[in-house]
Amino acid sequence: MRETPEFPRAVEMVRGHLDPRAGERLREVLGFEIDRQTPFAADEAQYDARVLGTRGDGQLDVELVVVPRATLDAALAALGPLAPTLAGVDAADADGAPLGLNLLGDARRLRREDPWRRRNAVMLLVAALALFAGMWQMLANRQAAAELFEQQVEESVRQARAASLEKRRLLDLVEGGAFLQSARAGTPTMVELMDELARRLPDGTYLEKLSIEGDRILLIGLSSEASSLVGRLQGSTLWTAPALAGALQPDPRSRMDRFTLTATVARGQAGVPAAATAGEAGDAAAAD
Template sequence: MNALRDSLGGFGARLRPGAGGFFAWWGASLASWLPGSWRAVFGLARDRLLLSGGAEQLQLRLQTLDGIRDIGSVPLPASAEGDDPLPRLLAPAIADLPRWYLLPAAASLRRRVTLPAAAAERLRDVLAFEIDRQTPFAADAVYFDARVAERRGDGQIVAELVAVPKPVMDAALAALGAPAASLAGVDVAGESGVPLGVNLLPMPRRQRGADPARRWNWILAAVALLALAAGLWQILDNRRAAAAEFEKQVSARAAEARRVGQQRQQLLDMVEGSAFLERTRGGRPTMIAVIDELSRRIPDNTYLEKLSMENGQLQLIGFSSDASGLVQKLEGSKLWRSPALAGALQPDPRSGRDRFTMTAELAIAASEQAKKPGDADAQRPR
């Protein structure tokens, strides 16, 4: 099902954002109505064998379009050397399926990042730069992959970064033994045990099986060549048809040029948006710094019920015995300016303190306000 989603998703992504997910769902739904033998003939089955290691047992599960079912468990090999025992224990129809190792959810670190929709075509490359910010590991210390978790209606996507430390995954594959050399990928189990749909295994270590749809591709290619030959023969016999064919080719080239121009524009927008987000992060004070500064300035007779930082504004809600004096205590900080009480003080009979709401404007560095995304549009060459 993943391969079908990839093949249909690539076509849908060229139409408009979100179309790939619809075509993948539509194609998988149609394929689920076909018998298993028919799906195998047309290359739509894409079943895979899931391996997951326990203490001394290797759990085997089969994933198909109809779901996941348990096959059984076999003892783990005593060492990484030796022959692969799976072909001797399983039926050939199952032993020849692509093998995927399934890591437990606790072995991975998952982070969600909001990105422009144009980043979906190169999602893994884009999130490679976010590993140092989103995880406590360096990019070369983890195996990682990314997937689109949600497509929002405002032209953005919610991407999920899935990372596993290299020692954790290397130890799991080493314990797997000989079957580790025949893996097509490594996935991570979600909260419900269903694979997330990522592949953490590096490209050089992936084992690729024969494509069952290759024979049909050759047949379709031969039919296409015959149809092209017939069309060319008709063009030679009819000048009007030749002129119409030439006009159609010119239109196709123009549409391709427009598509390339749109992709270039999307790439520029993505780069400019990433630069703007970087400047925004560098110019705004961090939450840790604000909390540390507040802990130094707020007296002991005051405690906070809510602390928020949104749209350049700092908001404090809490209770204090001297709420009117908090404004003076918070003045003079380098992290915010213009602290003021918002609304009237509300006495709290339970604590004997006054409930207050205070706002302040966060101190934003000049580098953030020096350049906005609109300025880059004015300087961009036409």
């Protein structure tokens, strides 16, 4: 229990006035007046001060209350074990009413701590730690979400690149197939070439070798009409520029001439009807 005993009239009270700027340090300022205004020495007394009012000119009416330290110590000793529990000592005016002062020095005042102060400090610390943990968890969650989003973006980019690569490969295959198909469509097949040769070569002609390397056709064989072979092969839509490669060589065993013929495969002439080529072959033979 906080108690503030009151002193009887064993004190010295001095009134005066001060500049209002001294109001904030009233007790400190009036402490220097103890030696001049009271019969006590400053180091032998306990004192306090109060403001009584404000004058018309703005000056403060103040009162300095001083009690001898010996008197105060005697009063405290009379209280016995209660003295250390005091929070302050007051003085009474002429009517016995307390002045509202505290003549007990700061070093001798009992300062009771608020029992909730430590609890509040602990609760504040716990709240701060919880707030920090919550913010850290929120930051960790956002970082994890950002990393997951980055992984998803990288996966999407990888899939897009793979799809683009597959599309490029597919286009290359399509373009390559179209090119091969176009090339094949414009080049006579081996079957067409052999059929055309069978139609144009006379019956007394035998082939020992037939080869096609690129655009070059090579015929080697024996014929009883070797001199007319060039004329028979001219006019075909499947090849151009038929000609003998070298001179005819008589073969005494077969009584035929050995020949070597060359021609160039014609591009863009595949699939021409055989009847047309046969008619051109007949015209060439008639001309010979």
